[in-house]
Amino acid sequence: MDEEVEGLIPQKPTGSFVRRSVDLFFAILAISAITLFSLALGLVIGLNVSWVRPSLGLNRAATVHQNTSLGAPPQLVDDAFVPIDRLVNATELDLRTGFNISTASTTREYTFHLGQAYAAPDGFRKPMILINGQSPGPLIEANVGDTIRVHVINQMANASTSIHWHGIDQKNTTWMDGVTGVSQCAIPPGSNFTYEFRIIDQRGTFWYHAHTSIQYSDGMFGPIIIHDPDEMIPEYDDEKIVFLGDVYHTDGTSLLQSYLQPGSKWSPEEAGVEPLPDNFLMNGQHEFNCSIRSSTWPSPFTRESRPWSRPNCTGGRLYTTSVKPGHVVRLRLINHSSYMSFWFSIDNHTLTIVEIDGVEVEPITDRGVYVNVGQRYSVLVRADGPPGRYQMRATLPQTCFVPYCPYTSTGLESIGYQARGILSYLDEDGAGQHNGTQAGHSTPSPPLLGVAGNTSNPYGVSTNHLRGKVWEGCDDMPFDMPVPKRKRPAVEVDEDNCHSVAFQFQQVGEINRIFINRTSWAAYQEDAQIWQAMEQSFTPGNGGSYNNWGFRLDQQVLLIPKAGRGAQIAINSRDIMEHPFHFHGNYLALVSSLALCV
Numbered sequence: 001m002d003e004e005v006e007g008l009i010p011q012k013p014t015g016s017f018v019r020r021s022v023d024l025f026f027a028i029l030a031i032s033a034i035t036l037f038s039l040a041l042g043l044v045i046g047l048n049v050s051w052v053r054p055s056l057g058l059n060r061a062a063t064v065h066q067n068t069s070l071g072a073p074p075q076l077v078d079d080a081f082v083p084i085d086r087l088v089n090a091t092e093l094d095l096r097t098g099f100n101i102s103t104a105s106t107t108r109e110y111t112f113h114l115g116q117a118y119a120a121p122d123g124f125r126k127p128m129i130l131i132n133g134q135s136p137g138p139l140i141e142a143n144v145g146d147t148i149r150v151h152v153i154n155q156m157a158n159a160s161t162s163i164h165w166h167g168i169d170q171k172n173t174t175w176m177d178g179v180t181g182v183s184q185c186a187i188p189p190g191s192n193f194t195y196e197f198r199i200i201d202q203r204g205t206f207w208y209h210a211h212t213s214i215q216y217s218d219g220m221f222g223p224i225i226i227h228d229p230d231e232m233i234p235e236y237d238d239e240k241i242v243f244l245g246d247v248y249h250t251d252g253t254s255l256l257q258s259y260l261q262p263g264s265k266w267s268p269e270e271a272g273v274e275p276l277p278d279n280f281l282m283n284g285q286h287e288f289n290c291s292i293r294s295s296t297w298p299s300p301f302t303r304e305s306r307p308w309s310r311p312n313c314t315g316g317r318l319y320t321t322s323v324k325p326g327h328v329v330r331l332r333l334i335n336h337s338s339y340m341s342f343w344f345s346i347d348n349h350t351l352t353i354v355e356i357d358g359v360e361v362e363p364i365t366d367r368g369v370y371v372n373v374g375q376r377y378s379v380l381v382r383a384d385g386p387p388g389r390y391q392m393r394a395t396l397p398q399t400c401f402v403p404y405c406p407y408t409s410t411g412l413e414s415i416g417y418q419a420r421g422i423l424s425y426l427d428e429d430g431a432g433q434h435n436g437t438q439a440g441h442s443t444p445s446p447p448l449l450g451v452a453g454n455t456s457n458p459y460g461v462s463t464n465h466l467r468g469k470v471w472e473g474c475d476d477m478p479f480d481m482p483v484p485k486r487k488r489p490a491v492e493v494d495e496d497n498c499h500s501v502a503f504q505f506q507q508v509g510e511i512n513r514i515f516i517n518r519t520s521w522a523a524y525q526e527d528a529q530i531w532q533a534m535e536q537s538f539t540p541g542n543g544g545s546y547n548n549w550g551f552r553l554d555q556q557v558l559l560i561p562k563a564g565r566g567a568q569i570a571i572n573s574r575d576i577m578e579h580p581f582h583f584h585g586n587y588l589a590l591v592s593s594l595a596l597c598v
């Protein structure tokens, strides 16, 4: 090992306070780890909550073509530096693609070259995993009914990978869900894999991300926009994608390896403390104070990897975009955080929520919106203030979080736990030309009109324990607040399709792991649950008991005895902090409280 661990004496954490520090590390991996797939004899549900380790296993899917003669994959070389204008494709994020929204369905074909390169989303140079040299990755834009076909060519030197299409139902194409160890084996370096699935009765804002190890924290994610001529959203004049997320200046592999030790680089004396990001990003970019020394990884990646060398840092820039005065713009917010959730607001403007996770809702107007990991919200904003430049803010509610964290991120402190961007509507001529995006702050700009006022602390987090019925705070709005516009019949759930599981962190030796009931999940190295499931015959009747069903016990497979019926899974969190759960596949009928079933 290198100098990083020298002199550190790992200690066993003690007392219940340790539990408080264990929260959302790379929460998306945990939340996306519940996978449902349908089988001839019923529904088998893999309850997988764990960190997915890289797998170099062979793919068993018929559609996998392994071709080792693709040549030596490119190594991460120092001159593979991607400048910010190339890294972030402003045309795609502003949805200026001339897309033809139509009811005619077609096949949309994409080729994704996955590779490693250096880039500096916030001005700080770091190793990244990019798709066609971009992060956010290329836009997938389609109409409902279209077939999406994505050829993934893994050109990374030594990392296997997979891509999960977040929120896409995968009706009858469960094996295209992209979860390593569950719905497929990882795509080895130098190999390719073609994903193909149809968009059935879904429209709105979606995204994709790597679902192997923690690769997406190094930039491997991108947008999916599904149009529908019949989408039930009030009229708007313009639309834009706004990714909100966090960035670590150290590569994910190093962070994960350190996290899984009894003492990590950032928390030498306590296990299971998640690393804090160094900065937040808005549409893949942000500013950074280059004098800040990271408290997460005190010697973050530099060319020489020497703690004393100065970081290669230019200070970055803010995401800047423009709309025409008076126009209504639809902002499609997507939270790609590994860890952090945000309150999104625009100074001096209200937002009207019209879509949540691909579901059109009756408009909800508020000062801002809380966006959790993996979530998407479409909000309408009317450019009806005095023409000018207004700040968009994505703020981490500190009181929801800081008290539970045993250390502080110097980077996040320096930005006030807030990602900022600029929304401008200057005048008829200036609008829509994206000067800001290109020029950053190098050209003189009119002063910002927005006043933080009620938006710098918009949700009253400092008193959120007293917030009563005010939902802006540390969690989503009440479940009964958003009203879906498309009514669907309620799903009937039989008692034997009802299950409960407990979710908690537990100590294994000297390190912390996530447990579902009695086991902590780990990926098969050379197989995937879906292929193992096909080799077994399941006998209904024992659904709900903790059973390995011929899988390794740590695979956490839950048998749902009645296929084609509703199922209910109650997840009882025994942890102190919030943890979003994400259900893969389309067979989940209802997740609610256990009480409904007893």
Ligand SMILES: *[C@@H]1O[C@H](CO)[C@@H](O)[C@H](O)[C@H]1NC(C)=O
Binding pocket: 065, 066, 067, 111, 151, 153, 192, 193
């Ligand atoms: C993927 O690999 C197969 C088999 O080697 C090859 O026929 C196909 O052209 C490759 N696809 C792409 C997009 O490179």
Ligand SMILES: *[C@@H]1O[C@H](CO)[C@@H](O)[C@H](O)[C@H]1NC(C)=O
Binding pocket: 066, 067, 068, 069, 070
């Ligand atoms: C692998 O790809 C190369 C070049 O694309 C091709 O010539 C070769 O036939 C492929 N091999 C296999 C086994 O598909």
Ligand SMILES: *[C@@H]1O[C@H](CO)[C@@H](O)[C@H](O)[C@H]1NC(C)=O
Binding pocket: 085, 086, 089, 090, 091, 092, 097
């Ligand atoms: C940005 O995306 C557009 C539309 O997909 C594409 O035409 C253009 O080449 C991309 N720009 C860069 C710099 O990659």
Ligand SMILES: *[C@@H]1O[C@H](CO)[C@@H](O)[C@H](O)[C@H]1NC(C)=O
Binding pocket: 100, 101, 102, 103, 104
């Ligand atoms: C949009 O698609 C429809 C249906 O395919 C077609 O009739 C129309 O010509 C297209 N419009 C443009 C501008 O491409």
Ligand SMILES: *[C@@H]1O[C@H](CO)[C@@H](O)[C@H](O)[C@H]1NC(C)=O
Binding pocket: 054, 157, 158, 159, 253
């Ligand atoms: C990939 O290779 C590089 C250099 O050879 C090494 O530093 C890195 O740790 C490797 N990554 C993985 C995931 O093995």
Ligand SMILES: *[C@@H]1O[C@H](CO)[C@@H](O)[C@H](O)[C@H]1NC(C)=O
Binding pocket: 171, 172, 200
């Ligand atoms: C899925 O496949 C089943 C069985 O072939 C079929 O009945 C059903 O209509 C399919 N569903 C969709 C959405 O295509």
Ligand SMILES: *[C@@H]1O[C@H](CO)[C@@H](O)[C@H](O)[C@H]1NC(C)=O
Binding pocket: 289, 290, 291, 292
């Ligand atoms: C950047 O950080 C340094 C060190 O903390 C601080 O002294 C300086 O004032 C900061 N600069 C700005 C512009 O905030």
Ligand SMILES: *[C@@H]1O[C@H](CO)[C@@H](O)[C@H](O)[C@H]1NC(C)=O
Binding pocket: 081, 125, 302, 303, 304, 312
């Ligand atoms: C700093 O980054 C630039 C690219 O922005 C690169 O050309 C240069 O070699 C890097 N310098 C060091 C010392 O790493």
Ligand SMILES: *[C@@H]1O[C@H](CO)[C@@H](O)[C@H](O)[C@H]1NC(C)=O
Binding pocket: 024, 027, 244, 245, 335, 336, 337, 339, 340, 341, 342, 343, 344, 370, 371, 372, 373, 374, 394, 395, 396, 397
């Ligand atoms: C994204 O989700 C994370 C995890 O809950 C949350 O901490 C963060 O505030 C969210 N980001 C935004 C912009 O909402």
Ligand SMILES: *[C@@H]1O[C@H](CO)[C@@H](O)[C@H](O)[C@H]1NC(C)=O
Binding pocket: 347, 348, 385, 386, 449, 450, 451, 453, 454
């Ligand atoms: C923005 O809001 C603040 C606080 O409410 C107010 O003082 C200010 O005048 C507003 N600015 C504009 C340009 O409307």
Ligand SMILES: *[C@@H]1O[C@H](CO)[C@@H](O)[C@H](O)[C@H]1NC(C)=O
Binding pocket: 433, 435, 443
């Ligand atoms: C913005 O860009 C347009 C077209 O590229 C140019 O004519 C105009 O001078 C620019 N304005 C500023 C303020 O840079």
Ligand SMILES: *[C@@H]1O[C@H](CO)[C@@H](O)[C@H](O)[C@H]1NC(C)=O
Binding pocket: 499, 500, 501, 502, 517, 544, 545, 546, 547, 558
């Ligand atoms: C998980 O544990 C709870 C409490 O011990 C138990 O009621 C439940 O049936 C278990 N779930 C499974 C799927 O075994």
Ligand SMILES: [Cu+2]
Binding pocket: 028, 032, 164, 165, 166, 167, 209, 374, 582
């Ligand atoms: Cu996901």
